[in-house]
Amino acid sequence: MTNAREIKLELYIQLARIAKVLGNPKRLELLDLLLQVSKPVEMLAHEANISVKLASAHLKELRVARLVNSERRGKQVIYRLASAEVPRFLNLMRDFAQDRLFELQDALQHLSQLEGESYSEDQHTLLEKAKAGEMIILDVRPENEFDHAHFPFAKSIPLAELKKRLHELPANVPVTVYCRGPYCIMTADAIQILKQQGYTALALKTNATDWAEMQDK
Structure with a gap:
């Protein structure tokens, strides 16, 4: 990076990484599941109703964006949120979306009726x-x-x-x-x-x- 314009572009590129990785409903669901407790990939896949292969791919993207961490325990790979800032950010995003999106409000209303x-x-x-x-x-x-x-x-x-x-x-x-x-x-x-x-x-x-x-x- 040789000038200010290139530096500015790089800043937005890095910021967009978070937006891009969160632009998938299943990744958001996986993060929501990890708000509860650390879990192995097999359990996350089952609870998110997706294959282990797909769950692993989503979790890899979340790990690259430094939203989750993982560790191997024997044959299992355990995932957890990367820091206490992640749930705070997710809650802020959820609250903001609920304030802005009538469609989200409507879906929540239907769930409340159930x-x-x-x-x-x-x-x-x-x-x-x-x-x-x-x-x-x-x-x-x-x-x-x-x-x-x-x-x-x-x-x-x-x-x-x-x-x-x-x-x-x-x-x-x-x-x-x-x-x-x-x-x-x-x-x-x-x-x-x-x-x-x-x-x-x-x-x-x-x-x-x-x-x-x-x-x-």
């Missing part, structure tokens, strides 16, 4: 009710994500096990359900199962990642 009524009181009240046994906070994420971070007093029943473990939930106590975040569909699926069995079920819009961030502030 979930039904959401919990409306403040989180302090929710935790007090859960502590007193007046409300069940149900985490329907996989167990490894629950172990990494979860709401106080939450009960873990992964969505895949919910139908077989309904007997663990008192029928006369309302259930507030949460999963990975605003784009997670497991809450809607869990609420449908619970309502079919006569439970009072509400969606909790705040997720475990949000809770952890609030405690850090």
Whole structure:
């Protein structure tokens, strides 16, 4: 680079690397999954509903852009977010997109309709009710994500096990359900199962990642 114009072009080229790597919905979904906990490529592929080969290719692009790191443990390659700045950036991008894109707002509204009524009181009240046994906070994420971070007093029943473990939930106590975040569909699926069995079920819009961030502030 011999002059200021070339330097300026290089600056924008490097900035565009981040925009380019994020311009793929499956890469964004993979990053969203890694917000929960570090995971092997096979698990990420399964949860994103893509092949291991395709997941590996996407993760390679994310690693080149320094958004994720990886390490080998035996035969597995484990991926994690590169730093605490990555989830902050993703949340800012999500909030900005939701503010600007009516189509995104519409899709979120449709998801909210599938979930039904959401919990409306403040989180302090929710935790007090859960502590007193007046409300069940149900985490329907996989167990490894629950172990990494979860709401106080939450009960873990992964969505895949919910139908077989309904007997663990008192029928006369309302259930507030949460999963990975605003784009997670497991809450809607869990609420449908619970309502079919006569439970009072509400969606909790705040997720475990949000809770952890609030405690850090």
